Amino acid sequence: MPQMESNALVLYSQNYKEQDKLVKIFTKEHGKRMFFLKNPSKSRLNFGIQPLTSANMIFQINDTGFSFINDISEVRIFKNINEDIFLNAHAAYLVALADASISDNIKDVPLFEFLTKSLELIDSRFDREVITNIFELQIMGHFGSSIDFSQCVFCHRTDLPMDYSFKYNGCLCINHFNEDERRSHLDPNVIYFANLFMHVDLNKIQNISLKDDLKKKIRLFIDELYEEYVGIHLKPKKFLDQMDSWSSLMTDLGQARKSEENDKES
Numbered sequence: 001m002p003q004m005e006s007n008a009l010v011l012y013s014q015n016y017k018e019q020d021k022l023v024k025i026f027t028k029e030h031g032k033r034m035f036f037l038k039n040p041s042k043s044r045l046n047f048g049i050q051p052l053t054s055a056n057m058i059f060q061i062n063d064t065g066f067s068f069i070n071d072i073s074e075v076r077i078f079k080n081i082n083e084d085i086f087l088n089a090h091a092a093y094l095v096a097l098a099d100a101s102i103s104d105n106i107k108d109v110p111l112f113e114f115l116t117k118s119l120e121l122i123d124s125r126f127d128r129e130v131i132t133n134i135f136e137l138q139i140m141g142h143f144g145s146s147i148d149f150s151q152c153v154f155c156h157r158t159d160l161p162m163d164y165s166f167k168y169n170g171c172l173c174i175n176h177f178n179e180d181e182r183r184s185h186l187d188p189n190v191i192y193f194a195n196l197f198m199h200v201d202l203n204k205i206q207n208i209s210l211k212d213d214l215k216k217k218i219r220l221f222i223d224e225l226y227e228e229y230v231g232i233h234l235k236p237k238k239f240l241d242q243m244d245s246w247s248s249l250m251t252d253l254g255q256a257r258k259s260e261e262n263d264k265e266s
């Protein structure tokens with residue numbers, strides 16, 4: 001087995017037998033692979049094989065079985081993602097989506113860079129919901145689904161308010177709403193942002209600020225798209241949904257408490 005070197009991102013790890021570990025790592029140059037580590041808790045490599053760690057790795061690849069890590073350097077930890085349960089939930093979901101979207105041992109440099117950049121932006125506290133939505137929309141192509149949110153499927157106009165039609169797998173402009181009586185009845189801003197998110201380059205992204213109400217509508221629409229076109233149900237997504245409801249509950253409680261305090265003061 002020849003020795004190779006690549007940037008890599010640890011997706012997840014699991015215990016194997018008593019003290020050993022299997023670690024799923026997405027390498028930039030050789031795709032995603034399962035690595036075997038013997039008793040890593042006693043190894044200097046342990047630091048670099050924690051989930052959501054990015055590093056430069058030297059390893060040996062075995063196409064029929066486990067691969068082996070020889071050395072790890074330039075270990076980079078996403079500090080905020082590690083410390084903030086909300087950021088962590090988003091990051092875990094993106095990692096699970098990326099993992100589900102490609103087979104093992106397939107090189108996919110654009111996906112590797114896209115995932116790494118998304119995690120960097122979440123870690124730098126760029127709006128995590130926006131990054132998650134962008135990731136979800138842009139990775140849909142890997143699941144065999146590409147949707148054009150830029151134009152009406154009938155007249156190809158791009159400048160009118162649009163709705164989405166699952167019947168036509170595309171958008172309807174306001175002049176063609178009557179073509180599908182079961183159209184989605186979306187806020188036209190949802191399609192506007194879906195189109196923007198589908199094409200935005202994360203390397204050039206500027207701060208995007210959306211109202212909570214619009215964010216919720218976009219979240220629901222992407223959930224419908226996933227239900228219809230992707231059809232996978234990932235545990236981290238379920239967790240993220242639960243967390244969002246806790247978070248809004250906490251916000252509501254916070255606001256209730258604030259208004260109570262204000263009442264007392266006045």
Ligand SMILES: [Zn+2]
Nearest residue numbers: 152155173176
């Ligand atoms: Zn039209």
